[in-house]
Each structure stands twice: as C-alpha cells, then as structure tokens.
Amino acid sequence: MKTSGRLDGLLFVLFFIIGLIACIWYLIRHDPGFLPLASEHGGFIDNLFVVTLIITGIVFILTHVLLVFFTFRYKGNGNGEKAFWYPDNKKLEIIWTIVPAVIIVALIVWGQVGWAKIFHTNPPDDAFVVEIVGEQFAWNIRYPGEDGEFGRTNPELITRTNPIGLDRTDPAAEDDIVVLNELRVPLDHPVLLKLRSKDVIHSVFLPNFRVKMDAVPGMTTTFSFKPTVEGEFDLLCAELCGLGHYRMRGYVVVQPMEELEVWLSEQREMN
Amino acid sequence: MASEHAVGTVEHHKETFISKYVFSYDHKMIGKQYMITALVWALIGMALSWIMRIQLAYPAEQMPWLETVLGRYAEGGILAPEYYLAMMTMHGTIMVFFVLTAGLIGTFGNFLIPLQIGARDMAFPFINMLSYWTFFLASVIMLLSFFVESGPAAAGWTVYPPLSAIAAAIPGSGAGQTLWLLSIGVFIVSSLFGSLNYIVTVLNMRTKGMTMGRMPLTVWAIFIAAILGLLAFPVLLSGAIMLLLDKNLATSFFIPAGLYIGGELLSYEGGSPILWQHIFWFFGHPEVYIVALPALGICSEVIATYARKPLFGYKAMVASLLAIAFLSFIVWGHHMFVSGMNPFLGSVFVLTTILIAVPSAVKVFNWLATLWRGKLHFTPAMLFAIGLVSLFITGGLTGIFLGNAPIDIQLHDTYFVVAHFHFVMGAAALFGIFAGIYHWFPKMYGRMMNNTMGKLHFWLTFIGIYLIFFPMHFMGTTGVPRRYYAFTEFEYTMQYGGMNEFITIAALITGAAQIIFLINFFGSMYLGKKAERNPWNATSLEWTTDDPMPGHGNWKGEIPMVYRGPHQFSTPEGKEDYVMQSDNTGFEGLEREN
Amino acid sequence: MTTAVKEKDKKTRIPGMPPGHGNGDGLGGWGGGMPHGNSNYSLPIHPAKLGLWLFIAASMMLFAAFTSAYIVRSGAGDWIRFGLPTVMWIGTGALILSSVTIQYALRAVKTGKEDVFRKALLLTGLLAAGFIAGQFTGWNSLRASGVYLETNASSSFFYMITVTHFVHLIGGAIALIFVTIKAMRGRYNKNNFLGLELCATYWHFLDALWVYLFVFLLVV
C-alpha cells in the first residue's frame, strides 16, 4: 500500500503557521478582546482570562508544533518498513498526568478566590439595591425608594400600567419606582441586583461589568458588584427566552450617587 | 458461552430482500442502516445550519428565494425569529442525538464490536434490529414536527422550561415540542436497546484469548460509552416524562406559580425550572462523552494503524476513558454556574470539571507519543484522526476557560461556548465518524474509497471548521450572546458584521465540500477498487474474515483465536511491521480446545 | 491444564524485549498469556440474564431520578400530603406474596416437581392480577376523593411514579403469561428453565421496586 504524504505534512505546517499569524494579526489589528471594563470584580475575571489564555496558548502552540512537526517529519514510505517500537513509558505518562493536574488546580484555586469574593461575601448593608424583573421582552427595573424596601407584588395585579403587579396597598410599595429598561447605578458604590422573572427564564447580562445571572421565574437570584466607570452601557438577555430574545435591550447608566438621587426623585414625582 | 459461538455454524434462514436489507438481524447491516440514516440526518442538520448562518450574515435582507425554499417559515423572504430558533433547536437536536449519538455508536458499535472481538453477531440480534427501527421511528416523529402548524420545537436543544412548556411563550412549544419530547422518548428506548447489546456482547461474546485487556481501543470506547448511555438516558427519560406532563396535563413539576405569559396568568403551582436543568445536565454531560468517547477510540486505533506503531500507553488510554466516563457523572453543574444554583455547589463543580481535563490531556499526549518516530501513512482516515487531535486540543483548551466559574460568568451563553462545543463535541466527533468510515469502508462494502477525493474532502473540511468556528471565540470573548436571531440591536455586536459574513461563506463552502464525500462514498460502493482482505495491514480481527466483505456470521470457518494485544505494529520480533492479534507465532503448540 | 499452559507461556515468551517497553507479557494489552479455556474471556453468566440485569439497572436510574426529583420538589413549600388508600396495602401484600410463589415455582421446576411448579405459577398469576386490580381500585378511590394528577405536585409524582411502575409491571405480566403458557405445555423441566428464571428475576425486581416506592411515598 503506497500513500503519498509529503504534501499533507507540508499543508499541516502551512496551515498551522498561517493560522497562527492570522490569529495574531487579527488580535493586534482589531483588538476584539473584552469590552471596556466598568466594574471592580471584572478586573479579576479579565486577569484570570488573560493568564488562562497565556497558559492554554502555550499548550496549544506546543502541542500543535509537535503534532505538525511529527506529521511533517515521520512520513513512512508504505513499504512495510518498521517504525520505532515504543509502546509505553510509565515515567513520561506520570509526568504528563501530574503536570497538567498541578497547573489546572492552581488555576482553579485562584479562580475560587475570586468566585468567593463575588458570591460568598455578603454585600454591605448600604449597598444600592435594584430589582430587575424580566419579561418577554423587556426589563422592569424597580428602585425601592426612600424606605429602602420593596413593596409586595402579586401577579394577579399585573396590568399594562402596573407591569410587575405592585400591590399599592402595601405601605412599602408607595415610594417604589418602576421604570422600563433603564438601570441606573451609583458610581463606586456597591450595587445589589435582585433578579426575578414574570414568565420564562431570562439572564441579565452586563458585558462591561462582567455580570451575568439568570432571572428565574418563581425565585429571586442576586448578583452584587461595584461599578467603577461613569457612562452608559448595554444590558442584554443571555438566556433564550423567546422570539424577541435578541432584542431585549436595556441600558445601564452609571453616575455619581448625588446625580442618581436627583434622577430618582424626579422619577418618583412622575410615578 | 464463547465456545458455543467459536465453532457454531451460522444459522441459514432464507434471506429475502426484507430480511436482508430492511429488518435485518445482521449486525453489519444494522450498522450500515444506522450510518446511512445518520448521513441523511447530517445533511438535514447541515442545511439547517446554512439557513441560520445566512440569516446571521444577512439579517433583515429580503431574499425571495428563501421564501421559495422555506415557505411560511420565511414570509417575505426573511426568516422569522421564531423559526430561526426552531431551525437552531432542530439543528442542535438532530446533530447531537441523531447524527453523533446514533451515527457514531450506532454505526460503529454495531458494525465493529462482533467483528473486533471475534463474535458471529451481537448478543441479541432481534433487539438489535428493534433498536434501529425504534431509532427510525424517533426520526419520523422528529421529522413530522417540521410540518405541524406552529412549527417545530424552538426552545433550544436543552428545552428549558417554562419556555419549552408553554405554547404562549413561543409557537414551537405547542405541538412541535410535544413531538420533540415523544421523539426523544422513543430515541431513548432505542439507545437503551443498543447499549444493552453492546455491553453484553463485549462482556460475553469474546473469542478465545480476547481478554478485556486485548480489545482494540474502539471497542473499549464504545463499551464505556454504552455504559454511560445505559445510566444517563433513563434520567433524561424521567425529565421528558415530567415535562410532557407539565406541558399537556397541567402538572407543575418544573413550572412555578404566578407566571404571566401572553397577557394571561397561568395556574401552575410552585414548580422549579432549575430542577429541569439539573435533570437535563445530569444526562447532558455524560451525553457529550457518549458522543465523544467512540470518536476518541476510533482516533486511537486509526492513529496507531497508520503510524505503524503500537498505541502508546494502551493501559493509560483505557484508564483515561474510564476516568472521563466516571467524572462525567459529577460535573453537570458547570452548565449552571449562573443559573441561580447555590454558588457553593458551583465551587464543587469547578473542581470536578477541571479534573476531567487531566485524562483528556493524557489522551492527547499519548496520541502525540504514538505519532513520534512513526512511519505515517497519510490516508484520509489518518488525516481525519490527526485533524481530530487538533480539534480536540482546541476545544479541550477552551474548556479550561469555561470550567473556571468566574470566567464562565462572562462567557456563559456566548459564542465562546458555541465555538467550544462545536470543536470538542461537534467537529471532533464528526471527524471520528469520517475517520471510521474511511478506515472501515473496505470491510463494509468490499471496495476502496478514492484516496485523492478523501484527502480533498479532509483538507476542505478541516480548514473550513477552523475558519467557521475559530473566529467565534473572539465574538464570545467580547460578549456576543448565543441563540440570537440577529446582532443588529447592539453596537458592539454589530462590529462583527464582517466576521459573520466570513463565517457564513466558510460554512457554505465547507458544507458544499461534503458533496465530495457523498460522491466518493456512494460512488465507491459500486465503482471503487475491489478491496483486499486486509488493505491497511491492520492487526485487529475484523481484517481476518475470509471475504473482504464478510457475510452473516462473519467468518466462514472457525472464529480466529487471539494471542496478543491490539495495535501491535513494528514489534521488534515480528517479520513484518504488524502482527495480527490472531497471529499464533510463539504459540504454535497451542491447539484449540473443543 | 492451567499449569501446563502457564509453562508453555513462559517458554514462548519472546526474548529480546527491551525492559520497560513491554506490556506485561510482551504481547500487548493485558490479561493474556493463557490463550486456553474460555472462562477468562466471558462472564460466567448467561447473556440474557446479564441483559436483564442491565435493563434493571437502567430502570433503577429512571426511578432514582423520579424519587430524587420528588425530594427536591417536595421542599418547595406548596406540598400537600395525602394518605395512600388501604387497598394499595393489600395489593402490595399480594405482590410480595407473588414474589414468594414465583420463587417457589422456580425451586419446584429445578427439583423436578412439575405439578407443584405449575400450581405455584398459576398462583403467582392470580396474585399479580390482585396487585393490578389493587392499583386500579386505589387510583379510582383517590380520584373519587378529589386527588387528581394535577391537584398538587405530590399527587403528580404519585400518579407518575405508580403508573410508570405499572407500565414496567405490564411488561412483567406479559412475560408471566408467556411463561405460564409455555409451562402448561410442559416446556420447562429440570434442565430447561431459563425463561422462567428470567421472568422470576424481573418479577422480584418489580416487587422490590414497588416496596421501595411504596415506602418512599409513605415516608418521604
């Protein structure tokens, strides 16, 4: 059995080199990396990502260099000539089991430090609390008002003008502010998001803040973070929720606490 | 038992067309039936991906021909969002269940296990036949759902309730979703029949000398995948039954109280959407390996054969398969880091998930060591196996990002995930199928496939896959969400307009390249060069059959005995560069006993 | 015989293997070295029995999933408990007894007491019919007292689990009828009772599964 293979070996080499160059060129030219960062914990996530990228990048290049080199170098002539007899080597195998294990465990231990900061630490008592109630296909954003408490809601009370079914007989509900698709949060101040849904599962995704958490009907989920950059950002839905999933657009506005309070009082008057 | 089968004569019942080609009991015919059915499904799945890709590249552009092709799905020449989601759901479902599960384990499990372990047929040929025809029934039901009024299921292949349970939430969750659940239910029964057969055959029907430790790696991989299937699919069945009841008989397993959908308050009580996710992914992650393991097994065997080297670290390869299989049952939560699941649980799942990377890494290094100082023969099968290694590395490494929970906060449900699973599960498993077909085609049809066309097919597909899916990593890193009908609503997703066009063109060309394969495949069945008995000078038992294309019963005479392990290439003492498992050199004195 | 082969094996061991490069015996793989006899190479269990046990394993996964979901779901706070009808206790007793009688039938056929065997088998059928009747009566009485499938998650689980068990049981009942017909025609004897044995194994499984489910539904 004869098989030509010079060309295949060469193509592997070329494809690998050209692909690598194209990748690097693209990264430099278009800089498609992360969106501008706007939260405190996001820095940790980005660092973890970059370090993982470097480590996996090295592994990727090393393994591919070997793969490509072997395919290029060890072409047989198909005449039944023997290859090198090398069925196993315990020492090598132990090494390449343990080394990846150690690297990987180091990565996740580091990752868990950040995970604990994000999820296992209680948000401070003075955190700015906002509730987001997802629905097909919009975000109802509720601020608790001066009393700092959300009023009762009841799905039976839902109407067009009362999208989350706020129970106005509850005193705590009196000063609640509900707006559509506009999430305003204070600069450099911890924020606690409380997420719910009226219908199906949605997912609040704030790409600039490295925040994502599902809004699940029947329960309340939370995510706390600290915005660090002033400005206007996107709020997207990241869990398939129906035909309008792709256009469930919201806005995030980060502004200093004083300005935000002014805005809130304006809203209260309008409500 | 083995003795009975070792010399047993083949039952000769009269073969009619029906008994030979339709309700055949012959494991080889059943394997081929699986293969052909899966190929048809692959074409449908690919066509669906084309429709999606065209929409993503040219959103809101009127294409009258689209209406001609798709009818009510694309009124006015624009694919409607609800039907984009339906195409996506059906694409994922078809690819995962019908192409990669049925197409891999169904084809090669049936065709190879008896041939490679030295048995005349599967343990239960009748159940085997039933297994194929229940799969066929599942296929028909799934196909029917394209024709119901409200369209096929559209809640994603993960069918998360409440979206999947309530017709008012999305049209596909009406009759389409019901048919989807029924089809999957029937498919589970089919897969159960298959798994039973594979496991019992491997444990009970091996020829003399074929210890577990001498089985070719393909058989090992299929055996382990079958165990996974046996234990994982019933869990999906439980979920499917509950979802069906929620959908159609108003129970509240998964659907909470107080839902307000389509302007109406629904009367469900206290169900838990997250419960579904736990059930689904408890099945879903092992499913990924039900798909992947047979491909990895085929890859190992093909690489050893065409590198003319013993598979490096055979024991470690088996051990890593077992480790992956075991771990796959305790990692499901990595799909749920931001689902509202308790973050402490998330920490546990991070650990188990990342552990799976270790046996995967071992596999890659062992493949590389097998290639080292080999005498490589670049057949299409070998190329696809090498390609698989590359794709598996790429997809495996991106898994290290996703498995580390903090990074997954940003990457979850973005195109990074789409890229990841298309590499590690989609393309890698597909390459396993291709490698297997090119390698075993001579045994299946007694003829050779065309080498040049095979290579062309490989290069177009391999490069194409990278062009389609690699750029998606960039999109995902930036935070472009998946399951989006269009990227027109946000500035930062719009910046990828050009890239999306590029991906679509690559997808169309790569898809078109599959025509080369189809021509080669069907053409070679009739026109290919007649194959020799052992065209690749391979070592396993299937290449010892008397005819290149064995009939029912596999061996005309006695089933060969096995004297040594698999993949014995270039042994120092062998005369040639391969020693077949049935080669009795050194054991000449040993007579068969019975 | 074994020792002879071992010696042979040692003698024919291929010389010149580089140390550390061999897989055990230098033949690749493991567990070889003794290409004689077949007890090593296949499990000492009939394939059909193994297949049945695997099917049982799969069914157990299904019910394990159901009962795990039950536990999770019952914590949701809207759970309403209801008592199981008395007739189900009677049915459970009948099913347990039927397990005993089918085992008795199996023992009888093994010892060649074909008369006893047929009677025990018929009795098993009768008891099975009793269990089936018990299930139907139980479901009916629950519905009469207003407990429907969709009444509460507890009743949803109850019906779903008991009906799924029932579907498994119908399979067992068909097998039992089949076996009984064959038994009446005298197809089983001391040396040939595989069908009966399989049927008995499955029947014990149905019985044990039901006892587990019944206790689970009562207690949890």
Ligand code: HEM
């Ligand atoms: C011909 C090459 C293929 C192309 C161009 C392609 C393209 C796509 C596209 C565009 C999506 C939708 C992504 C989204 O909207 O979020 C998708 C989803 C998916 N694809 Fe593929 N695909 C291909 C092959 C495969 C294969 C071989 C598999 C087998 C595993 C596969 C499995 C999936 C799955 C599971 C989904 C997710 C469906 C869901 O979100 O419910 N694809 N694919």
Ligand SMILES: [Cu+2]
């Ligand atoms: Cu959404």
Ligand SMILES: [Cu+2]
């Ligand atoms: Cu997974």
